[in-house]
Amino acid sequence: xxxxxxxxxxxDRLTQxxxxxxxxxxxxxxxxxxxxxxxxxxxxxxxLPGVDTDAIDIDVERNMLTVKAERRPVTKADxxxxxxxxxxxxxxxxxxxxxxxxxxxxxxxxxxxxxxxxHIPITERAKPRKIAIGGGSAHKxxxx
Numbered sequence: 001x002x003x004x005x006x007x008x009x010x011x012d013r014l015t016q017x018x019x020x021x022x023x024x025x026x027x028x029x030x031x032x033x034x035x036x037x038x039x040x041x042x043x044x045x046x047x048l049p050g051v052d053t054d055a056i057d058i059d060v061e062r063n064m065l066t067v068k069a070e071r072r073p074v075t076k077a078d079x080x081x082x083x084x085x086x087x088x089x090x091x092x093x094x095x096x097x098x099x100x101x102x103x104x105x106x107x108x109x110x111x112x113x114x115x116x117x118x119h120i121p122i123t124e125r126a127k128p129r130k131i132a133i134g135g136g137s138a139h140k141x142x143x144x
Contacts, residue, residue, distance in 0.1 A: 044096070064097055066094075098120065
């Protein structure tokens with residue numbers, strides 16, 4: 001038997017089940033995320049522990065990036081009696097509006113140890129560049 005040190009954790013879990021705050025396809029739960037710029041790309045890191053790669057869906061439509069994932073229950077033997085269940089199951093989702101300066105055609109996704117990492121390159125037109133100044137060498141004087 002397992003002993004719990006936090007008596008309110010079970011209350012939180014029951015409240016989530018009663019009010020339907022576990023994720024469903026129509027009302028997914030949010031997933032934790034970090035986003036930062038690294039050199040010439042933006043990096044988005046999403047925590048999805050316990051999710052199989054075949055249960056992750058990444059879509060880009062226009063400038064809307066959508067990541068959906070589903071954590072499914074692990075099948076157990078018929079004689080298994082659950083003592084404690086705190087890991088949330090269901091559907092998780094995150095939508096981000098990407099700037100026009102990001103190249104949505106070349107997004108790379110990696111999944112390792114429960115962490116999904118998206119690398120989104122910055123478009124060439126958004127990178128800083130020098131502008132050459134043209135003009136004649138003749139100087140004009142203003143006389144008055």
